[in-house]
Amino acid sequence: MRGNMTTLTLTPTTNTVLPFKTSGFSDLTNALEYAAKGNTGFNFYNANAQLEQVLSYTDLLDQSLRVSHCLLLLGLKRGDHLPVIAETRAEFLILFYACQYLGIIICPCPMFASVAERSTFATKTLHMASLIKAKFLIASNGLINAFFTENTNTLKCISFEQLTQEAQHSKLLTDSTQFSPIKENTVAFMQFSSGSTSKPKGIRIYNHDVCEHVRIVLEEVMKLRAEDRSLSWLPFYHNMGLIGFIIASVNGQRSVDCFSPFTFVGQPSLWLKLMSCNKTAITYAPMFAYQLAIRAFTDELASDLDLSTLRVAGIGGDTIHLEVMKKFHHLYAPYGFEFNCFLPSYGMTEAILAISAKRAGEPVIIDHFENKELVSCGHPLSGYQLTIKNANPISGRSVGNICFKNNAETDTLIGNLDSDNGIIDTGDIGYLHEDNLFILGRQKDVILIRGRNIWTEDIKTFIASNNNELTADNIVVSSIEVEQEDRLVVMIQHNQSSTFQVIKKQLKKQISQQFNLSADIVFVNELPLTPSGKIISDRFVELYTKVKDRQSK
Template identity: 30%
Template structure:
């Protein structure tokens, strides 16, 4: 097998100027580029030129029609990183069916939690069919029974249906494209209905404005295809720009993060994205082998999917400088599934812009007051660093508003609203949720907080995660990031949230993943974490040491604070220290919820 090439000589590159996804694939199929899939050990397993994908997709579309599906029905597809998912997703485009990518990996809680999650999505989409790899067919079948989905098949079973000469009726520019389940979906999932017009508008902005794609670009992705950044950013957009993408499955990246960098080095990849935690993992695991890599071709190292961590990016750039990595390749951006994907981009070939503000001022007054470099060095505990995510794409608008809906000025922290041609049609068959998020004037509340900085947006966190303590607003990220710097903790080891105490007020709880087994070392860690929280946020809190891999994360790798809080209150996420539990039992002057979840 040979990798698909970087470009097709003689075929002019068209950057997203198509009316539908099917139109885009029709054009890309005229060239030599496509998708390539690597095994968890880094061996090339599948090569899928866009020309072959088009043939497979059209055959798959005919089989779906022969299976009894009618135009507009929903087809849920477990989004394994491989050719079968691609053929099914694009097969739906040609057959006039609405694909709904489903998570491939299991979540905290094992089989039952996964089945329940998938059943919720199937029911929300009112899916007529569900497709999965053979190894997940049992899980999917159980979920389908709960949701009332009438057809369940493996890709092999679907392929066994005679495609025949069924006439295909692809979606038109005014039709739906797919349903995307946002990363926070749990027992009550909300399906983001994306239209052909919205996906084409977003892709044009990504390719022409955000990435400024060229025929020499080659992308690499380990991002999950059931998440908007993986699906839109590294499946649909590259195809609509006729660019080759090389893939490593998300689970393979989690086991061997450094393999991502080695394959990018081998393939001279130019574009890849990751949340901050991906850069952190890769930098930790590359060890002393960075000098063996060549990352000099990497011109767009995008950051998205979560809050941008400047400390993580600085560490990564320092470690990878020996491999030829240029820190100006970092491209912070901001987006969400409800906006199809991208909303803003930073400037290419420019160092990331870090805004250092007085943390006490922004917590108390909701103003991002800058501090000088000298002040930052003198009192680092009073300084909070944010990264600018750039300006809105052409045709898209952002406003920062206060609680009354009034627009705010420079450096005033408020709720981020957006509108533009990439906006979703709404949450599928969920008018209440759609009405709550979107106004009649076309503006949508993103649920994020942020502020303006010289015409660029700075995102400070999710509004629903704010901790209200004694009249103060406390951003949980501030606590978590400070805690994660305590040795021997790592990024992603802490979750901060509030719970109601017995006086009816709010108490702050911090869950900390602990790998220490000695009780004295555990208690020392607890004391050091408590001191850091007190210094950073000025609050006393309950520090709960929990086992490694206890904290729940979303499909995009974001910490789920709501999930952590729920697990803590239910007792599913429990304290590991017996000494701590004994002390809690002895205290007990009233009905206080204990960390073990009695």
């Protein structure tokens, strides 16, 4: 499974021995067993763009069954919850499907996404483990030694490496009577929503529902083809990475090339290089990834770049900016990228994955709203109903809280999701126009300052477009109550202290002139955001207070 570039060979794009299918799978193990009859699979790259691991679906099935026996020997049984740090490695996929064979509910836990999160990584992970009353925690040797040596009195840590070694040295038992695969509509796994608070929500995903949802995404949205190859750096604990690429790829028997989100952030050009080299047809990422790809453009990168095979460049997970899409297209159109390859979408963990999406091959829809150009997130997927609650007429559109309803049985550790007769409020504001969904922002992104509704996204976009040294993804805008008054706060990730005062004075003037508002400008080394880009409220207040206290001394 592991090796160097001279001993590893990419799994093929097209299955030469297995008919292509996307439906008819009763459960996740059934889909894997079908895919294992072919010769496609997963390929893992390291930060040096070297092929580091290859895992065909045949090997994934074999290794999953072996690891299943190891889990049984640990005393794990059907219905137990197993937290696993979801690193981008083949061993996670093996463990995921091993749990499916035993009826163990795997709970992918996030890696820390930043330096600031390192300090709370162990605490948050142990908190998640305690929520599900876990007896074991699976992670790499490196993470266990760095974070979990002193804080696990009631939790036994087991490494991927240990499980892999035991599986390799054990004989694959033909007796599988102790197996109890997850069937019908029982819980298949649990996902912790990233959330904007320190208390993540464990959301249970059911087997039949995820199989059906993936079928709809593959057939209706992606319009998957037998010759498609995918590329992903999305984290495996996120629904876009876990459901959108791991499960969807197995259920569609597609070969996927992967590398870690840490590698992407440090080296976004690798994303483009692999698209070109491996003739990628489908990739997916949040909006900020396309911004990084714009900055990564160089003549050297472009010298042998070919993006002509790309037919789906999915966007989801954060605010969609038309200007970024246009810039990306302008830069990469000469190398085969087509604007209508963009596939904007909208979803959340509570909905399994996607609620609405543009369909592959269809044009990007743009609407003009209050002097803005907004990009449509497509129309609802089959089985989903979208409604706008508490709507108000604004510029000819009925704007309000975006709510959805579907037929899935998704719930949480402590019971059903918060809903009104099955209708779930997403927490976002937007509108429907000609069956297309347009997002204006989070309900929390509309802040009230002196009786005025202020769209924080408007302020971010204005600042970024009028200050070349700043970008929207390095800015957070919110309000804080200070001495019984709501105060507008602009927090900027910027480490050039010599320019703080100049930028601060300039921004205060610009915001005052454009929005008739007084703003506090604070600079930080790292923004208080979740991996999904949501503001961590308590951390925001803490950073603001620290900066203001330091300035007052």
